[in-house]
Amino acid sequence: MSHRIYYADAQQTDFDAVVTGAASLNGRAAVSLDATAFYPLSGGQPCDTGTLGDAFVVDVVESDDGEVWHVLDREIAVGSRVRGAIDRARRFDHMQQHTGQHILSAAFDRLSRARTVGFHLGAAVSTLDLAIHLPAEAVAAAEAEANRVVWEDRPIGIRFVSDTEAAALPLRKEPGRGGTLRVIDVEGYDMSACGGTHVSRTGSVGMIAVLSAERLRGGLRVEFVCGGRALTFLRTFRDAVTGCIRHVSVAPQELPAALERLQAENKEQRKAARDLQERLGDYEAAALAADAEAVSGVRRVVQALDGRDQSMLKSMALAICGAPGFQVALFTTAPPYNAVLARSKDGKSDCAAALKALLAAFGGRGGGKPELALGGGLTGDLAQILAAARAEFGRT
Numbered sequence: 001m002s003h004r005i006y007y008a009d010a011q012q013t014d015f016d017a018v019v020t021g022a023a024s025l026n027g028r029a030a031v032s033l034d035a036t037a038f039y040p041l042s043g044g045q046p047c048d049t050g051t052l053g054d055a056f057v058v059d060v061v062e063s064d065d066g067e068v069w070h071v072l073d074r075e076i077a078v079g080s081r082v083r084g085a086i087d088r089a090r091r092f093d094h095m096q097q098h099t100g101q102h103i104l105s106a107a108f109d110r111l112s113r114a115r116t117v118g119f120h121l122g123a124a125v126s127t128l129d130l131a132i133h134l135p136a137e138a139v140a141a142a143e144a145e146a147n148r149v150v151w152e153d154r155p156i157g158i159r160f161v162s163d164t165e166a167a168a169l170p171l172r173k174e175p176g177r178g179g180t181l182r183v184i185d186v187e188g189y190d191m192s193a194c195g196g197t198h199v200s201r202t203g204s205v206g207m208i209a210v211l212s213a214e215r216l217r218g219g220l221r222v223e224f225v226c227g228g229r230a231l232t233f234l235r236t237f238r239d240a241v242t243g244c245i246r247h248v249s250v251a252p253q254e255l256p257a258a259l260e261r262l263q264a265e266n267k268e269q270r271k272a273a274r275d276l277q278e279r280l281g282d283y284e285a286a287a288l289a290a291d292a293e294a295v296s297g298v299r300r301v302v303q304a305l306d307g308r309d310q311s312m313l314k315s316m317a318l319a320i321c322g323a324p325g326f327q328v329a330l331f332t333t334a335p336p337y338n339a340v341l342a343r344s345k346d347g348k349s350d351c352a353a354a355l356k357a358l359l360a361a362f363g364g365r366g367g368g369k370p371e372l373a374l375g376g377g378l379t380g381d382l383a384q385i386l387a388a389a390r391a392e393f394g395r396t
Helices: 088-112 136-151 163-167 228-248 252-290 310-320 351-362 382-395
Strands: 014-025 028-033 050-052 055-062 068-072 081-086 116-121 126-130 156-161 181-186 190-193 208-216 219-226 293-295 298-304 326-331 337-343 365-369 372-378
Touching: 014 068, 028 055, 081 088, 088 116, 088 126, 088 136, 088 181, 088 190, 088 208, 088 219, 088 228, 136 208, 163 181, 208 228, 219 228, 228 252, 252 298, 252 310, 298 382, 310 326, 310 337, 310 372, 326 382, 337 351, 337 382, 351 365, 351 372, 351 382
Parallel strands: 298 326
Antiparallel strands: 014 028, 014 081, 028 068, 050 055, 050 081, 055 068, 116 126, 126 219, 156 181, 181 190, 208 219, 293 298, 326 337, 337 372, 365 372
8 A cells, every 4th residue: 555645745746666556547557656645536636647757647546445546658567666756836736725725614614604515626716615605795704714814824734643532623524434534734723634735834825715606506606716826817807807998998996887888888789770670671671572573463572681680581571471462481691591481361371381391402490380480501502492482482
């Protein structure tokens, strides 16, 4: 069984070891070592990556019997002595996020009696799930409290205790297993059984920033970042805000109101444009009706109209068919084509049947009723589609 160096010293990222076992995991070479500083995927925290000699460690997993397996990009012989090197930046990032979670969870527990029931350390952000829902002001208070503890630069200790000793300690939550427990002690603030990697002082977390909080199954999911990730997000938000205020010419604190105002203005403009389009559509529908082709006592309009979506085509077709004696087939001009088929109430043609025939010939989907049918996704030569529509009206 591998001696886990990170249990006592998470700062150590280089070590020497002997390969004690070899295996194949999901088709890739894997080895076990007599000692390792590599953290395996566990407890919501991703594994470390790095190198063993010339081999790259692409994954680290823990087997059911507690052995640590290092998944490699090439084989290493059993008995080989290797130099291990962990990706320091990745390790330190994980240490910041995991330690920050301990402190933030303790803050929620102390201020609001909100117990943490889940934790996930993601590639960009981390989440913790609380057993109860909290208002925004309670989340902000916990964030402020957690950062107070960070900036006090309290020492963080590691101790190994028995079941009996653990029962006498003020652990934030009851351990999920028995036997010897590894306890992470944030001096005077939080004590939790945990096998992950952590910084040695709270100041190394840098800062804890809550990005969002949303209701989840009666509780609350809190999305947060710590340390270097917080700086990355600050830069992202800064660049986004700077880009926005450059276009709207307001101070940063005035940006939400400015965006709300622009959205309202845009909504009004869209409505005005839609009203104008509908008025134009009425005139265009009247012009199409006036130029309708007379066929066997029916006035027929079969056209492809540029710059019109299916909604506008439907409005125009219904406007034309408001008068008796019309058959109308209107199409968009850009493939894949949308189609609207309609007839007047006194007509006998079946628009749904005509559309079904068009879809069979030119592809697409749609349906409707005898007096109105809508389709989309038609492909092929537009002139042939228009000719087919005229022919189908002639059959129905």
